[in-house]
Structure formats: structure tokens, C-alpha cells
Amino acid sequence: MDIRSVIAAQNYAGARPATQADPDHQGAAQGLRATFQDFAATLKHSEQVAQSSMVGQADPHALVQALAQTELAVETAVIVRNKVVEAYQEILRMPV
Known part of the structure; x- marks a missing residue:
């Protein structure tokens, strides 16, 4: 067996736990x-x-304040959606 393949297998085995999901990690999914x-x-x-x-x-006054908060939340959601769509379209335009 070639020494390079042994080293590659050892490095792969050492790096494999990094690819496993960590249920205790509070990442982007929790933030979303x-x-x-x-x-x-x-x-x-x-x-x-x-x-x-x-x-x-x-x-x-409470009604106007609640409607303003809702309007701001919806506008923010629309802006985020537009940015996600724009990023997706940019990825589709990338050459392979």
C-alpha cells in the first residue's frame, strides 16, 4: 500500500467528525x-x-402603532426575500 493513501485515509478519518451535525450548536438555523x-x-x-x-x-393609537410595526416587518421580509432571490439568480449565472 502506498504511504500517500495511508496518510490520506488517516487525514480523512481525522476530519470526518467535522462534517457531522452538532445538535447542540446554535447556528444560522436557530437564528432564522x-x-x-x-x-x-x-x-x-x-x-x-x-x-x-x-x-x-x-x-x-395602539392600532396605528401595531399596523406600523406590521408594515415594517412585512417590508423587511420582502427585502430579505428579494436579496435571497437575487443571490440565487447570481449563482445561476455563474459559469461552471
């Missing part, structure tokens, strides 16, 4: 999950305030 949960919570809160306002239980 928290962002989506915050977005959903903002929409839900705004809906509750709007319903309360319709029956006269919430003041108009």
Missing part, C-alpha cells in the same frame, strides 16, 4: 427560526390589536 417566530408574533399581535379596536377595546 427565531426571526420567523418574531415575525409571526408581530403579525399575531397586530391582528389581536385590530380585532380589539373593532369592538372598541383598544385605542386608535
Whole structure:
């Protein structure tokens, strides 16, 4: 057996744990999950305030504030979506 293949096999075996998923690691997936949960919570809160306002239980100022927060959240989501689509299109344009 060639010494280079033995060294390559040893290096591969040593590097293999780096490719395994670490369930305790709080990476980008956790950050995205928290962002989506915050977005959903903002929409839900705004809906509750709007319903309360319709029956006269919430003041108009709270309704305007909730709608402004929702508008900002939706605009942010649209901007992020556009950036993701733009990045995907840029990747598709790359020569192979």
C-alpha cells in the first residue's frame, strides 16, 4: 500500500467528525427560526390589536402603532426575500 493513501485515509478519518451535525450548536438555523417566530408574533399581535379596536377595546393609537410595526416587518421580509432571490439568480449565472 502506498504511504500517500495511508496518510490520506488517516487525514480523512481525522476530519470526518467535522462534517457531522452538532445538535447542540446554535447556528444560522436557530437564528432564522427565531426571526420567523418574531415575525409571526408581530403579525399575531397586530391582528389581536385590530380585532380589539373593532369592538372598541383598544385605542386608535395602539392600532396605528401595531399596523406600523406590521408594515415594517412585512417590508423587511420582502427585502430579505428579494436579496435571497437575487443571490440565487447570481449563482445561476455563474459559469461552471
